[in-house]
Amino acid sequence: QVQLVQSEAEVKKPGASVKVSCKASGYSFINYGFTWVRQAPGQGLECMGWISAYNGNTNYAQKVQGRVTMTTDSSTSTAYMELRSLTTDDTAIYYCTRGPYYYDRGGNQHYYYYGMDVWGQGTTVTVSS
């Protein structure tokens, strides 16, 4: 079945970087994009941005622009999200999920109506001195 499995929890000091992985299985990796979403303790959902596994195109939220890099590795069907210059405000559960686009055999991009249909289990990142 379609599955996204994320890396384990991380504890980081302010100013450090964290890299979270998301391994996909059960579908054709390069035919979809990945969106990263985070949720601070007791708070709602915040979209950080997305990356196309087909061509590497990215779009980052203004709030994390300049500190975040999203990448993919098709050889291992894994997506990555790296966040730098961490502060305590970055303490959150980080989720990977599928969307917002899928790519057909010709490489054409289409909005994926079922976007965010599959989620990783979440990776807790704690930033504390």
Place this chain on the structure above:
Amino acid sequence: EIVLTQSPGTLSLSPGESATLSCRASQSVSSIYLAWYQQKPGQAPRLLIYSASSRAVGISDRFSGSGSGTDFTLTISRLEPEDFAVYYCKQYGGSLYTFGQGTKLEIK
């Protein structure tokens, strides 16, 4: 950026009752880009409704979505104990997804 405002913040109901959750957008949203999610404590969100009114695979027909433009509604009929959770609406504005702040559905 389109802002989604959900109401009420908390809804207290009893099993067997019906719930009506609202999601209002700061500007018009195409229905195909509007979705609803359910999140239970300690779990990732789960897609319930996409394109404003289509149920995702495996979702009970007690869940229904409606609306257009700036006003969208999630209705849950005959509430069951497992329905008590937090519900989020979400839209895609052409560049990024944005979420409402959530409605907590709690047992009265």
